[in-house]
Amino acid sequence: MLLDTFGRQATDLRVSLTDRCNLRCTYCMPEEGLQWLAKPELLTDDEIVRLVRIAVTDLGVTDVRFTGGEPLLRPGLTGIVERCAALEPRPRLSLTTNGIGLERTAAALRASGLDRVNVSLDTLSPEVFHRLTRRKRHADVLRGLAAARASGLDPVKVNTVLMPGVNDTEAPDLLAWAVENGYELRFIEQMPLDAQHGWQRDGMITAGDILTSLRTRFSLTPEPDEARGSAPAERWLVNGGPHRVGVIASVTRPFCRACDRTRLTADGQIRNCLFAREETDLRALLRSDASDEAIATRWREAMWGKKAGAGLDSEDFVQPERPMSAIGG
Numbered sequence: 023m024l025l026d027t028f029g030r031q032a033t034d035l036r037v038s039l040t041d042r043c044n045l046r047c048t049y050c051m052p053e054e055g056l057q058w059l060a061k062p063e064l065l066t067d068d069e070i071v072r073l074v075r076i077a078v079t080d081l082g083v084t085d086v087r088f089t090g091g092e093p094l095l096r097p098g099l100t101g102i103v104e105r106c107a108a109l110e111p112r113p114r115l116s117l118t119t120n121g122i123g124l125e126r127t128a129a130a131l132r133a134s135g136l137d138r139v140n141v142s143l144d145t146l147s148p149e150v151f152h153r154l155t156r157r158k159r160h161a162d163v164l165r166g167l168a169a170a171r172a173s174g175l176d177p178v179k180v181n182t183v184l185m186p187g188v189n190d191t192e193a194p195d196l197l198a199w200a201v202e203n204g205y206e207l208r209f210i211e212q213m214p215l216d217a218q219h220g221w222q223r224d225g226m227i228t229a230g231d232i233l234t235s236l237r238t239r240f241s242l243t244p245e246p247d248e249a250r251g252s253a254p255a256e257r258w259l260v261n262g263g264p265h266r267v268g269v270i271a272s273v274t275r276p277f278c279r280a281c282d283r284t285r286l287t288a289d290g291q292i293r294n295c296l297f298a299r300e301e302t303d304l305r306a307l308l309r310s311d312a313s314d315e316a317i318a319t320r321w322r323e324a325m326w327g328k329k330a331g332a333g334l335d336s337e338d339f340v341q342p343e344r345p346m347s348a349i350g351g
């Protein structure tokens with residue numbers, strides 16, 4: 023098991039498949055992109071599947087989410103999903119994607135064993151999308167979402183980050199659209215994880231702002247805490263249900279006490295927290311012919327030292343060196 027000194031057990035593994043992305047969201051990456059990892063630095067498909075196998079069979083991981091960067095840019099994605107779905111015990115498999123190309127791949131991913139998907143979309147306006155992501159791909163994302171739903175991936179969630187003066191007035195429209203289309207909408211508070219270090223606590227749209235805005239048009243009933251478990255999103259029933267909306271308030275209402283995450287970067291580093299300042303190198307171990315047991319032991323050690331909380335809202339918070347796109351969001 024992956025335990026830490028605060029008694030938490032990590033059962034949810036986030037696997038970053040690439041640090042590259044085909045969007046340039048202003049809150050994530052600079053316009054010119056970043057210095058990408060070179061191919062030899064990336065874990066191979068075999069190395070990823072081996073680490074997921076160790077996590078699932080030896081370390082108690084039950085859920086695996088593929089992310090990035092943009093995971094649909096990884097050529098071997100469908101094969102990786104298929105091989106992970108064949109593991110015993112079978113983990114629940116999910117994907118976080120910007121949805122570009124999902125129109126073509128959703129059915130194959132579903133057939134390979136992917137269970138569910140989160141698609142990031144911050145606006146209903148193609149113009150605002152262009153301004154936020156610096157790319158004209160809004161229609162691709164909408165088609166990707168529709169294909170995900172048609173393929174039987176369930177649930178299809180939509181992740182939205184609100185930026186002041188850009189899309190912050192759209193919350194009620196986005197919720198109405200999500201309810202109408204059968205997507206579960208989750209707002210994520212903007213976090214200090216952008217490569218440009220441009221995050222400002224004072225300017226960010228908080229969970230409180232989001233709820234106030236949604237309540238101008240909807241009645242929201244909080245789901246009981248038991249229903250939340252270790253999920254990062256607090257959820258509300260919309261107009262009495264059955265539709266729900268979630269808010270991930272990483273900054274203003276952190277959920278570190280219930281955190282069940284362990285993270286693997288595309289270059290084979292374990293992070294025990296999104297905001298950790300240290301990483302543990304499993305790639306070197308993998309490439310030195312280490313046994314499964316030696317890798318599992320190193321992974322356990324990496325998780326044992328996990329801090330109580332990330333402290334995003336505290337004065338002395340220091341942003342991690344790697345941005346979200348390189349860690350795996």
Ligand SMILES: C[S@@+](CC[C@H](N)C(=O)[O-])C[C@H]1O[C@@H](n2cnc3c(N)ncnc32)[C@H](O)[C@@H]1O
Nearest residue numbers: 050090091092118119120142181212213215351
């Ligand atoms: C880093 S992306 C990686 C996966 C994929 N490319 C996508 O767009 O979903 C994962 C999620 O992180 C969110 N994200 C990126 N930077 C963020 C930030 N600074 N604060 C909050 N969320 C952020 C994105 O909006 C997206 O929903």
